[in-house]
Amino acid sequence: MNIVVCISSVPDTTAKINFVDNDSKFDDNGVQFVINPYDEFGLTKAILLKEKHGGKIIAITVGEQKVEPVIRKALAIGADEAIRINHTPKDSYTTAYHIAEYLKSYSYDLIITGRESIDYNGGAVGGIVAELLSLPFINACNGLNFSDDIVQITREIDGGKEKLSAKMPLIIGGQKGLVQESELRIPNMRGIMQARTKPLSIIEPSNIENLSTSVKFKKPAEKGACKLVSSDNVGELVSLLQNEAKVI
Numbered sequence: 001m002n003i004v005v006c007i008s009s010v011p012d013t014t015a016k017i018n019f020v021d022n023d024s025k026f027d028d029n030g031v032q033f034v035i036n037p038y039d040e041f042g043l044t045k046a047i048l049l050k051e052k053h054g055g056k057i058i059a060i061t062v063g064e065q066k067v068e069p070v071i072r073k074a075l076a077i078g079a080d081e082a083i084r085i086n087h088t089p090k091d092s093y094t095t096a097y098h099i100a101e102y103l104k105s106y107s108y109d110l111i112i113t114g115r116e117s118i119d120y121n122g123g124a125v126g127g128i129v130a131e132l133l134s135l136p137f138i139n140a141c142n143g144l145n146f147s148d149d150i151v152q153i154t155r156e157i158d159g160g161k162e163k164l165s166a167k168m169p170l171i172i173g174g175q176k177g178l179v180q181e182s183e184l185r186i187p188n189m190r191g192i193m194q195a196r197t198k199p200l201s202i203i204e205p206s207n208i209e210n211l212s213t214s215v216k217f218k219k220p221a222e223k224g225a226c227k228l229v230s231s232d233n234v235g236e237l238v239s240l241l242q243n244e245a246k247v248i
Helices: 037-053 065-077 092-103 125-133 189-195 234-243
Strands: 002-006 009-011 018-020 025-027 033-035 056-062 081-085 110-114 137-147 150-157 160-167 170-174 200-203
Touching: 002 037, 002 125, 009 065, 033 037, 033 065, 037 056, 037 065, 037 110, 037 137, 037 170, 056 065, 056 092, 065 081, 065 189, 065 200, 081 092, 092 125, 110 125, 125 137, 125 170, 137 160, 150 170
Parallel strands: 002 056, 002 110, 056 081, 081 200, 110 170, 137 170
Antiparallel strands: 009 033, 018 025, 137 150, 150 160
16 A cells, blocks of 8 residues: 655744744744644554555655755654655645646555645645545545545544545545544654655656735734633623623
């Protein structure tokens, strides 16, 4: 079984976010980048599937050289090889296009993306790759098992869960629950040393025009001061919820 895991490099959630060039560009100076958490769930699931059924895992990312530490971590965790498409991602379409163009010449059974990336939260790359490759796509997956070429999938929907089955090849968007947090792999010394010798191929991108441009970024408003209400003052609490918070 050949499994492709799409990896996105995102800022660590503890990083301070700032913008430059009149707030039109993200300032990555001093920012620590990590594997997108949803992608890490997908990578871990791929490793568990490989350990049970055999096969090969290829991690693929779109980015400049500075994202290589993140894709190297994917190798240290357990991917067999990695592909870096040498392009600065500007929007979901160009990112998905470059991934799909490469995968047209690669044999795979399952492609795993994250439900979304935690930086822009677009949630579009998996669906666009599926459209470009004419594959079925199931997003928000929190359970996956298979027998032969039939995949049994559980995913979240409004008000509950949905169980689906599909034939491979297909693309899924993974999220928390696809594996348990306790199953996530931390690179050990052996994995880190092996990652240095695993193949990391650099692919030059196809010539494609970006379809969108970031005009301006704006930080959300800072949270207001917290108001404490005595437990015996229900009237004031109701008044605040009704007149200020406007939730009742």
